[in-house]
Amino acid sequence: TQLLEQSPQFLSIQEGENLTVYCNSSSVFSSLQWYRQEPGEGPVLLVTVVTGGEVKKLKRLTFQFGDARKDSSLHITAAQPGDTGLYLCAGRREQTSYDKVIFGPGTSLSVIP
Amino acid sequence: SQTIHQWPATLVQPVGSPLSLECTVEGTSNPNLYWYRQAAGRGLQLLFYSVGIGQISSEVPQNLSASRPQDRQFILSSKKLLLSDSGFYLCAWSRPLPPWLDTEAFFGQGTRLTVV
Secondary structure, three states: OOOOEEEOOEEEEEOOOOEEEEEEOOOOEEEEEEEEEOOOOOOEEEEEEOOOOOEEEEOOEEEEEOOOOOEEEEEEOOOOHHHOEEEEEEEEEOOOOOOOOEEOOOEEEEEEO | OOEEEEEOOEEEEOOOOOEEEEEEEEOOOOOEEEEEEEOOOOOEEEEEEEEEOOEEEEOOOOOOEEEEEEOOEEEEEEOOOOHHHOEEEEEEEEOOOOOOOOOOOEEOOOEEEEEO
C-alpha cells in the first residue's frame, strides 16, 4: 500500500504545453518535498513545502501544498525538454520520526521538442 | 562543500554471491545516512537509515544488511543475493537537524545492481 500516491504515472507532452502532476495521501504530512530525477542519477530536491495552502514558485514551476496537508501539486508552465525526468514527491508524516521520509512512486514526464 | 560518493556505479552478480556497496560523505560531520532501493521508473523504498556510528534502523525485512563503521561511511551488504535484489540502490545523507526541522536528502549517483 502506497502512503503517497502520484498521478499521472506517465505523461508525454509537447514542448510549450502546461501540465500539472499530483501527490496525494490519506495521511497528514508535516512537510512535502518534490524531487526531480534524471535517468541513472540520484534525485535532486526542487522544493519543500511546510504550511497548509503554501504556494512556492521556482521559475516555471509552481508547487502547492493542500490546506489539509494531505496533498500537493506541481504545475509546469511552457514545458521544455529539459524538464524531462521522474518527479517524486516525498514527505514526513506527522507524529513520526523526522528520519522516515516516504517517497511516492513518481510521475515520469517526457517533453517532446 | 559536501559531497557523497557511491560505488560501484553498475554491478552484475550471480544469485547466491555476496554484495558490498559503499557510500562515503565528505564535508560534513555526523550526517544521517540512508540506503534506498528504486524499482525501474518508480519511487524510492527506504531500506536502512543511520543517525550515528553503529546505529542502524531497518525499515523492511529483507536479504540485506547495513553497517556504519565510521561516521561518514555507510555499507550495504548481503551474504547471498537473490534475483529480487536487482534494482537501483541509492545512498543519501541529510543534516542532523532536530526532528522539528525539515531537511533535504542529498543523493549519490546510485548503483545499478543486476542479479543473474
